[in-house]
Each structure stands twice: as C-alpha cells, then as structure tokens.
Amino acid sequence: GNSVTQMEGPVTLSEEAFLTINCTYTATGYPSLFWYVQYPGEGLQLLLKATKADDKGSNKGFEATYRKETTSFHLEKGSVQVSDSAVYFCALSLNGGYQKVTFGTGTKLQVIP
C-alpha cells in the first residue's frame, strides 16, 4: 500500500536556524508529493507540491525536491521564524490531483526567539 514516513518531532529550533524535516514514501505508480502545514487552531494548508521526479516545490522560503531514486521529499528552509511554528505533514496522492491524500503522522516544529 501507499505510505508516508516522516521524522518524529517535536523539533525545536532557534529563530534563523536551518530546518530539515525528512520524509520518505512508498507508493505504487508515480505519486504527487505535498507538504501541508497546520498552524495552531487552523485547518490544513497546502505549503508546496511536486508532481514528478526532480521537481522542486517552493513557497514562503520552504523547499522540497522530489527524489525518485531515494523516494524522498525532504522539507527545508534556510532561516526559520517564530511564525513558522506549526505541524508539518508530508503527503502523497496517486490520482494526479489533490484528493484521496495519504498523509504522514506530522512533525511539530517549535521556533523559539
């Protein structure tokens, strides 16, 4: 079956530190890959996506590259801010769209001033 594995949290960083959240996946076929973010008290929001191998998704300073050879989609940001504190979910879908998504368990990020 399809699955997503991401590093366990919580991850605590100082402001302006470099962030990496690891994500690997297992899927039949060629999935689209996503990172979603859930801020405290809010719903899930799409952060970035990539639909084929070697694509790089980017948004708000976050980046992730679709690595088919390592089945990975690690999330990175060069300099985190307190406002980035949230739960981050790696996810995939197989239907070419944004529905029927398989999510990882989430990684909580806390950024301290």
Add this chain to the structure above:
Amino acid sequence: ETGVTQSPTHLIKTRGQQVTLRCSSQSGHNTVSWYQQALGQGPQFIFQYYREEENGRGNFPPRFSGLQFPNYSSELNVNALELDDSALYLCASSHDRGRRNTEAFFGQGTRLTVV
C-alpha cells in the same frame, strides 16, 4: 480564508450513538473528501464524493457513510459510535475535471469526542 466551512466545530456524543457532520464546500467546487485525524496523527482518508457519487473510500467500516448534495455540500454520518472515533474530522473541497484539478482546500474541522 478558504471558504470551506464545517459544522459543528465541537461535538460530544455517547458510545453507540449516531452523529452527522456537515461540510459546505467552496463555491464552484464539485468534489469533497473527508478525513479523520486522531490526536497526534496525520489525517486518514475516509471517502470522497464527486458530483454526488462516492468516488473512492479508505479503510473505514461501513458505519462511516456520506452524502453529497446537488449544491456539492456534504455530510459524514457515523453510526454506532465507538470511543476510538474520537478525532478531528476534516473535509476538503476541490474542483476536479479529469487531470486538471484545483487545489483542495480544507475546513477547520469538527472535533468529535465520544464518551
């Protein structure tokens, strides 16, 4: 603001009871998916409705059922509630048109507690 609204926001039910959760999709969207998010976990796909028909289902028992209405709003029904059904229930809407699909937007969820 995404335009996807869910009601109620919080709900407490007793084991064995039935519950109906509602989702109003974003204007123009024809597809709704429902997810269950247990505390500390990622969302799990329950099922999807496309133009009033169920169009895919995750690993959930038949006591989880749904409806989509002509205006594309949707309901999730859960019968014979169990303690493990306590979770945040999320709906997501999008406009699907073959391989050209819009981003799915999530509502803020309904927090269901079964006691």
